[in-house]
Amino acid sequence: MGNAKPMRVVVAGCGGISNVWFKSINSQPEIEVVGLVDFMAAAAEKQRDVYGLAGAHIYGSLDAALRACAPDIVFDLTVPDAHADNVIIALEHGCHVLTEKPMAHTMPDARRALAAARLAGLQYAVMQNRRYSSGIRRMRALLNSGVLGTLTTVHVDFFIGAHFGGFRDHMVHVLLLDMAIHTFDAIRFVSGADATGVYCKEWNPQGSWYDRDASAVAIFEMTHGIVSTYRGSWSSEGKSTSWESQWRFIGTNGSAVWDGNDVIDAETIRPDPGPVFRHAYDVVIPSALAVLPADHAHDSCIRDFIACVQQGRCPLTSASDNIKSLAMVFAAIESADSGGHVTLVE
Ligand SMILES: NC(=O)c1ccc[n+]([C@@H]2O[C@H](COP(=O)([O-])OP(=O)(O)OC[C@H]3O[C@@H](n4cnc5c(N)ncnc54)[C@H](O)[C@@H]3O)[C@@H](O)[C@H]2O)c1
Structure with missing residues (x-):
């Protein structure tokens, strides 16, 4: 400017x-x-x-x-x-x-x-900072390249033994409300699909230092026929995932796993001469991105918002889009409370 x-x-x-x-x-x-x-x-x-x-x-x-x-x-x-x-x-x-x-x-x-x-x-936008992290950008670029074929399935694991103390120890639906919005928004961002339905189970594992709801499992039905699963806990000690979760993507031509940090491993079917029991696979090398400082995602989101206000552009994390991620959180909670399937409505 x-x-x-x-x-x-x-x-x-x-x-x-x-x-x-x-x-x-x-x-x-x-x-x-x-x-x-x-x-x-x-x-x-x-x-x-x-x-x-x-x-x-x-x-x-x-x-x-x-x-x-x-x-x-x-x-x-x-x-x-x-x-x-x-x-x-x-x-x-x-x-x-x-x-x-x-x-x-x-x-x-x-x-x-x-x-x-x-x-x-x-303009009205939300600090959904993880959309600006380098790992998620690389993962999204890999999926958009089409190398895995058509995306069918997304599995996400989030396991961190987080001892915050304070209000979270007593919060209802603590994992889904306070953390899963990041993960659910990331599912939408990388897959390009929106949730249409969900089954969810919440519980508090034995030995949990939270009053309730520190663990959850959810199955989301998404647009384009994609199914996405989420397994998460804030009360699980050892073998932690990254704060960005640990991911597996399955497409019609191969699969990718992402550790939530900088490591993405992908394999695609090697063209075979005829029918086989199991295919051989080629390793896919995702494009590199500069490693950015930890605060950069907040910084990039703020910069982008300012530029959008100045230029009259729609921000990447506009509220009109973000409400679809928030709806995943509240539908999962409704399913956990009711014990049944919940259809998402905007
Ligand atoms: N994007 C991320 O990665 C990320 C990380 C941490 C926290 N957060 C979010 O940031 C927000 C704040 O979290 P925090 O950790 O800074 O909380 P905090 O409790 O440390 O700070 C909140 C501050 O807001 C003040 N406040 C509360 N209601 C107010 C009101 N109506 N008017 C004026 N002041 C008010 C409080 O006095 C307090 O100083 C939350 O929504 C939290 O979910 C996001």
């Missing part, structure tokens, strides 16, 4: 994740933070001082900040049950919004916020 004036931004929520955001913001001259909002003034004051945001005034409510600052953009880094209301307040003040995941705490809240954004004609 050359010499264009910076975009004026109010940041709501100055807790743990704001450290990642402020590092990115401080590296972008396109952004000027004019206000910080937090119920706890001390949290906002601390971040203002740590990140040298001397020009930012501090407010106890988003509404007060927007009245005083009239910014272009709101970054909402508050807790999940505040997201939808904050988005709607920001839109009413004419602001574009990039909000932390999850988009909302319930599906009706998500639909309400999305309807408000459509009415206002303003």
